[in-house]
Amino acid sequence: MRLKEKFFPLYYTLPVILFYLVFLFYPIFFNVILSFFNWNGINPNIFKDFVAFENYKNLILDKVFWLAFRNTIYFVISTVIVQNLIGLFLAHILFFGNFKYGNILRSIIFFPTILSPVIVSLVWKKIFISDGLLNTILHLDIAWLGGLYAGIWIVAFVNIWQWSGYNMVLYYAGLQSLDYQLVEAAMIDGANWAGIVAKIVIPFLIPTITIASILTVLGGFKVFDLVYIMTKGGPAHQSEVITSYMYWLSFDATGPNRMGYAATVVIFSLFIAIVFASIRMRIMFTRKI
Amino acid sequence: MKKIFLMFLVVALITSLVMILSFAGCKTKTVAETTVAETTAAETTTAETAVAETTAVETTAAKPVTLTIWDWQNVENYLKAFDEIFALYKKDHPNVDFDHKVVTSTDYMQMLKAAITGNELPQIFEVWTGMQMADYHSALLDLTDIILKDPEWSDWVGKQASQLDVQFEGKTYLVPIDMWDVGVYCNNKILNDYSLKLPNTIDDLINMVPVLGVDNIKPLSSNFQDVWTAQFIFTVFIHQLEPKGTEMQMQAEKGEISWNNPTFVEACEGIKKMWDKNVFRKDAFARAYNIDGIAEFTDKKCMGLWAGGDWYTGTVVDAGIDATAIPFPLIKEGATPTYLASNGLAYATYPENPDLQVSLDFMKFLSSPEVSKIFVENSIHPAAKVPEGVEIKNPLLKQIISTASNYREANPWVYNSKVSTAITDGLANYILGKITVEEFLNSIDKAMK
Numbered sequence: 001m002r003l004k005e006k007f008f009p010l011y012y013t014l015p016v017i018l019f020y021l022v023f024l025f026y027p028i029f030f031n032v033i034l035s036f037f038n039w040n041g042i043n044p045n046i047f048k049d050f051v052a053f054e055n056y057k058n059l060i061l062d063k064v065f066w067l068a069f070r071n072t073i074y075f076v077i078s079t080v081i082v083q084n085l086i087g088l089f090l091a092h093i094l095f096f097g098n099f100k101y102g103n104i105l106r107s108i109i110f111f112p113t114i115l116s117p118v119i120v121s122l123v124w125k126k127i128f129i130s131d132g133l134l135n136t137i138l139h140l141d142i143a144w145l146g147g148l149y150a151g152i153w154i155v156a157f158v159n160i161w162q163w164s165g166y167n168m169v170l171y172y173a174g175l176q177s178l179d180y181q182l183v184e185a186a187m188i189d190g191a192n193w194a195g196i197v198a199k200i201v202i203p204f205l206i207p208t209i210t211i212a213s214i215l216t217v218l219g220g221f222k223v224f225d226l227v228y229i230m231t232k233g234g235p236a237h238q239s240e241v242i243t244s245y246m247y248w249l250s251f252d253a254t255g256p257n258r259m260g261y262a263a264t265v266v267i268f269s270l271f272i273a274i275v276f277a278s279i280r281m282r283i284m285f286t287r288k289i
Numbered sequence: 290m291k292k293i294f295l296m297f298l299v300v301a302l303i304t305s306l307v308m309i310l311s312f313a314g315c316k317t318k319t320v321a322e323t324t325v326a327e328t329t330a331a332e333t334t335t336a337e338t339a340v341a342e343t344t345a346v347e348t349t350a351a352k353p354v355t356l357t358i359w360d361w362q363n364v365e366n367y368l369k370a371f372d373e374i375f376a377l378y379k380k381d382h383p384n385v386d387f388d389h390k391v392v393t394s395t396d397y398m399q400m401l402k403a404a405i406t407g408n409e410l411p412q413i414f415e416v417w418t419g420m421q422m423a424d425y426h427s428a429l430l431d432l433t434d435i436i437l438k439d440p441e442w443s444d445w446v447g448k449q450a451s452q453l454d455v456q457f458e459g460k461t462y463l464v465p466i467d468m469w470d471v472g473v474y475c476n477n478k479i480l481n482d483y484s485l486k487l488p489n490t491i492d493d494l495i496n497m498v499p500v501l502g503v504d505n506i507k508p509l510s511s512n513f514q515d516v517w518t519a520q521f522i523f524t525v526f527i528h529q530l531e532p533k534g535t536e537m538q539m540q541a542e543k544g545e546i547s548w549n550n551p552t553f554v555e556a557c558e559g560i561k562k563m564w565d566k567n568v569f570r571k572d573a574f575a576r577a578y579n580i581d582g583i584a585e586f587t588d589k590k591c592m593g594l595w596a597g598g599d600w601y602t603g604t605v606v607d608a609g610i611d612a613t614a615i616p617f618p619l620i621k622e623g624a625t626p627t628y629l630a631s632n633g634l635a636y637a638t639y640p641e642n643p644d645l646q647v648s649l650d651f652m653k654f655l656s657s658p659e660v661s662k663i664f665v666e667n668s669i670h671p672a673a674k675v676p677e678g679v680e681i682k683n684p685l686l687k688q689i690i691s692t693a694s695n696y697r698e699a700n701p702w703v704y705n706s707k708v709s710t711a712i713t714d715g716l717a718n719y720i721l722g723k724i725t726v727e728e729f730l731n732s733i734d735k736a737m738k
Contacts, residue, residue, distance in 0.1 A: 040424045041402040064714075129581070130572040131505060131590065146572030148721050232514050235574035236717035251398045253417055254517065254713065256706040257424045 028270065034263035041250060041259040055264040064237045065265065068245040071152045075241060076220035078156045079163070080213050086160065087167025087212065092201065094168070095175040106172065110165040117162065121229035124158045128230075151231040151239030159226055163219070167212050174208035175201070214280040221272060242269050354647045355386040357411035359401070361394040362634055366603045370667035374660055378651060385647060408641075412648040416463055416637045418454035419702030420709050426457040429637045433461045435649060445656040445673040454632045454702065463635035464652045465672035467599065467664065470693045471521060471629035471701065474597040474605060474612040474685065479506065479589065488593070488618040491559060495566040497592060502567070507591045509563075511573035512582030513720075516713035518596050519560065521629055521701045523716060525617045526556035528699040529624035535700045542708055544737055549730035557719060557726045559620040564720045574717055586610070599670035600633060602685040606668070614688045616696050628696040632672055665690075711736035 010017070035056070038049040059065055090109055094102055112120065127133045128144040135141060144154050178201070186196050202209075224243040227233060233240035233248060240248070242265060248255045249262040362368075368391065375387045390411070392400060397415070404410045405428050416425050436443050446465060455463035475487055483501060488494045488508070497508040513519045528534030530552050540546045541553070563569070576582060583601055586594035587608040594601065595617070605612050616628045636655070638648045654660060661671035661679075668683040670690055681687040703709045715729040724732075 042405050042424050042428050044406065044408075044428070046406070125575075129575065130511075130570045141571060143570075143572035143575070145575035146570075148718075148723055151575070231575055232577075234514060234516070234717065235721060236516075236714040236723075251402070253394060253398055253421070254515065254709070256710060257421075 031263045031266050031270075034260055035267050037260045038258075039260045040257040042257065049260075051260070055261045058261060059264050059268065064240065065242075065245065067237055068233075068240040068242050069268075071239060072221060072223075072241045074152055075156050075159070075223060076217055078153070079159050079220050080216045082156075083160050083164050083167050083216055084209065084212055086164040088171050088205070088209070090164065090168040091171035091175055092197070095172055106169070109168055112162045113166045115162065117225040118229060120158060120162050121226050124154075124161075125230050128154055145231055146235060148235065148238045151234075152227075152241070155223075155226050155230050155239065158230070159220075159223060163216070167216070170208055170212045171205060174205050178204055210283055211280075214276065214283070217276050218273065218280075221269065221276070353384045353386070354644050355388055356413060356644065356648060356651055357388045357390065358413045358636070359390045359392070359397070359404075359411045360415035360634060360636075361392055361397040362415070363391045363393060364600060364603075366667040366669060367600075367634075370663050370669055373663045373667075374655070377659060377663070378654055382650075385651070410639050410642075412642050412644050413636050413638055413652060415634060418463065418465075418632045418635050420704055420706055422455075422457040422462065423704050423706065425637075426460070426462050428639060429462040430640050430642070430645075431460050431462060432464065432637075433459075436461060436464070439653065442653045442656060445653075445658070454700065455635050457704070463632070463637050464656060465632035466634040466636060466655055467632065468670040468672050468693070469598050469600075469631040469633035470614075470670060470689045471596040471598050471631070472614050472616050472689070472692070473509070473618070474586065474594040474601070474614055476586070476589065476592055477611045477613055479592045485592070487613060487615055490619045490622060491563050491568075494563060494568050494593075494618055498567050501592060505590070507570055507585075508568045509593045509595050510578075510582040510585045510591045511570035512576045512578035512585070512595075513569070513573040513717070514575055514577045514581075515579075516574075516717055517701075518578050518582075519716055519720065520703075520709075520712055521596055522560050522563075522617065523553075523556050523712070524701045525627055525629055525699060526559045526620045527552060528627040528629075528697065529617075529620050530555060532625065532697075534627070538703065541733075542703055542705055542737075547730075548733040549727060553730055554726055556620065557716070557729065560716070561720060561726070574721070596629070598633065599668075599686060599689055602670075602683050602689065603668035606683055606685055612685055614685060614692055616692075626696050627699045628693050629701045630693060630698045631701055635672075705737070707736045708733055 034046070036050060036052060037047055038051045038054070039046050094106060094109075099105055125132075125145065129135075130141060130143055130146070134144070143150075145151055182200055183196055186200060191199070222243065223241055224247065227239060227241050227244045228247070231239040233244040237245070237248075246262050246265050246269070249258045249265065371389055375389070379385060379387075388411075401414060401416075404414075410428075416422070416429065436446060455461055455465050473488075479485075479501070480487065483497075485497055485500065486493070488497070494508040501508060524534070524538065527538060531537050537546070537552065541548050541550075570576070576585075578596060582594065583604060585591045586597075587604065587610065589610075594605070594612075597605070597614070616626045619626065636652055638645065638652065642648055656673040658674065658676040661673050661675050664671040665675055665679055665681050665686070668686050670686060670693075675681075675690060681690060703712060711733040715724065715732045718724045719726060719729040
């Protein structure tokens, strides 16, 4: 009877467990196995060419992979910092500014978030191309997207433009539970605004900042559509990120059809995702966010 | 609770392992079947082609068949042409129906790979010619004997199609459907407005830069995001400089000669010279040929469209542009004019195809003069012979079909994916000034090791 009771919750969760088994555990496990094989995605015999740790060795020596990894880190760091700062700043202005049409302003700022990244990428690409809007207005002839170094930063900029509104909403929601009497008391005591922000607002928002940062980090590691449409990872892989590199390795028409090696890159990405997810879980449990 | 979680984890791992093993087992069986099927198919087709054909006609008359065809030719004139072809075929084969699935080229690769590994291939499907053949040929039916032993079919196919493209290691795996003529389309109005002549050499293009630059027009379209468009200039220059350019490139690919040789160096320097003199826009590497390149040309922001294939003839004429098709301008005076040619659409089938004979019958029909006529009427350059007396209404297509046969044809592809990647990456880095020409060409030699 006790044993039956012990397993009772499992009966209810069985559909979800099955779902996880088929769509999460199986692909992950399959990828792990695949990373030890050389497979082009076409040969029907997937497990014919066992290469042991060769793919992992190649990963360490692969310059393009580390370039993609570096770009991903650049992308993540820049978006985390700038997106949060802009979100925080906008939420702060809108919350304390007490605007008459604050709701409309919030909606306008949030609006890019609901757009498809594909559309956003295409529109911004039109702006950044050499005979596009930006160069025409500024009377410049700069290859914003086609150069060797700027591509990834432009993509990061577009991502920040699209998602800052989301962070703004998170911080605005956080500020709504702020005890305004604390701010008023500080003002009566003669504190300036910078002091109030640094000593009251920011500490109060730490849990929100943590969650917003973790969400931005996880979103940053998943970026694909912006990169693929704006630069396709080029030129010469210079704006490649891990996800676009995985796609190129496995599916691109000009790619090398290296599914086994791409699986190794997936395992590396999974490892990073697990690290950040663990950090997030730890923070959530310890701070009870 | 911990025990339950651990138990769940163990069950999950065991189940995943079982699923993977069953997947692997299933595939191994398929390989064995494939070998048998390949042998059977080869035997059937080599020894009993005539019998099979007769039987097929009888069988197809009785059995209704739906031929599923996959490709990525999501272009209006292609779709219209295929509707006409299906209707024509069904007149004589009322039992055959068609399910033509057309997706974007980006989705196609994933779809095809999933279908191959999942044993769910359609009867007929498009496969990339050139580089991808190295990987894909293992899943395809060897058509060499089937086509060769059918004098009518080999006569239709063999005349114009670029054979190297549809072959791998001497065996034919694809039926070429259309020709992919890659040249430069020049806007005659822009040339007249600025008192310019059709460019004969790259120096002519360079001399156009200041003249056209007044109105922010470039001599050539800028579309190197798919770096093969830059790689093709490299290839065409090799062919212009050497009478046996294809052989030379293949020798280098086999490691028989170094990539770092004077001809290849000169070819690279030709591209770099054009780049440095602003023949292309500076952000060419962020522009796709099939979106930005053609838009730049139809918006009259460039004089010439490179790489303008036959698939653009309809678009260019519909945009009201009076254009002249020429091979890529010469790297220097005295070089040999060369046209790049490949196959655009090419179809394959697979050994285990349950409707193999019906599929082969239809694939043969696609090479027939009746179909070529339909293609020409829809602004498509057929791989098979264009029958005499067919009026080619599209003036640009007419030029291409006549011009292409007047110049030396060059195969643009590199078949080794490592080499191809080394060329595209290295060429971009070289053009953008990150590495020298020696570093670029040595990197290809290194990639081959």
